Amino acid sequence: MSFKKINIHNFRLIESLVIENIKQVNLITGRNNCGKTSVLEAIFLLIGMSNPQLPLSIHSFRNLMLTEDEEFKYLFKDLDFSKNLTIGGELDSEERMLEIKAIYPQFAEISPQISGKLQLSKDEFLSNASASTVDGADIEGLRFSFNINGENNFEAEIRLKQGQINLNLSPYNEKLRASFINPSTIMMDLDRRLDKIVVRKDLKTIINALREIEPNLSDIRMGARGMVYADIGIDKLVPINVMGDGIRRILAILAAISERKNGILLIDEVENGLHYRTLSILWRAILKMALDNKVQLFITTHSYECIEAFTQVYQEQKLDIGENFISLFRIGNNQGKHRAFQYEADTLLAGIEGEFEVR
Secondary structure, three states: OOEEEEEEEEEOOEEEEEEOOOOOEEEEEOOOOOOHHHHHHHHHHHHOOOOOOHHHHHHHHOOOOOOOHHHHHHHEHHHOOOOOEEEEEEEOOOEEEEEEEEOOOOOOOOOOOOOOOOOOOHHHHHHHOOOOOOHHHOOOOEEEEEEEOOEEEEEEEEEEEOOEEEEEOOOOOOOOOEEEEOOOOOOOOHHHHHHHHHHOOOOHHHHHHHOOOOOOOOEEEEOHHHOEEEEOOOOOOEEHHHOOHHHHHHHHHHHHHHHOOOOEEEEOOOOOOOOHHHHHHHHHHHHHHHHHHOOEEEEEOOOHHHHHHHHHHHHHHHHHHOOOOEEEEEEEEEOOEEEEEEEEHHHHHHHHHHOOOOO
């Protein structure tokens, strides 16, 4: 399954954003602080809508560790729990909707002296009056309400106190799968991903791509304690860690695509740590692996060189991968109003040639 349309409301800085006509490989660009990463996070939450721990995950991707329920406010527009946070999506065969709400105490605390009274004196009322409908506006966690095709509503909850997590899970069995990688997490689980690929005897495409950087590379092997080795034709295997950051990052991206076969992969700042000369190598491998593994990709960048390489590689390969395979979305933010401007393949090519601003 793959997404065709995404709706995001009151998430992070985004009040409302609709992304339509989504393709298999989608490059998302825009100025800093326009909401590129937030779009990936919203899609991640929607795919894992039955997993109430994901708010903790997406904040850890930003190196922010939440310890109290109150800190869930970072999910909501204007840090306001009263905002109606919803994320929806249309896929090939279903529509899904996720609503995230704060859980408030069922009643405000009332002093024992007036508990049970049907009437209060003026002094008693004023001493217990609050400007909020919930005393102190404290919350007790988040509730995830979600459904498929508007039917079979499910709920899941998370509560967080002093770093202790309390979950109330839904019986819903999620079939859609996704992974999220960014510059700080890209190397995590590389050994596990490669191990699965080795078992499937599916390393050939990755090795062929990496040979454009290291022509002598003939094999990749797993060692003890998660070490990854490369065979470059000398007497001993060489740890991949000493072969340069670029080759390691490309290996990690391609391994993530291969592992997520028939699923969805979200990649934030794909160009990070890569020399501009390697971007064409990366895009050739990404497009081929996305096609071969039937993976839908959502990828962010703010690099013009990355967009240019993406465009040029597509122009080279469009006869093989088809006219309806890629798209670029520029996220615009005009005085707090977000909009996704779409450039389909041919429009994007013309735009690059005309040197207009797409980032």
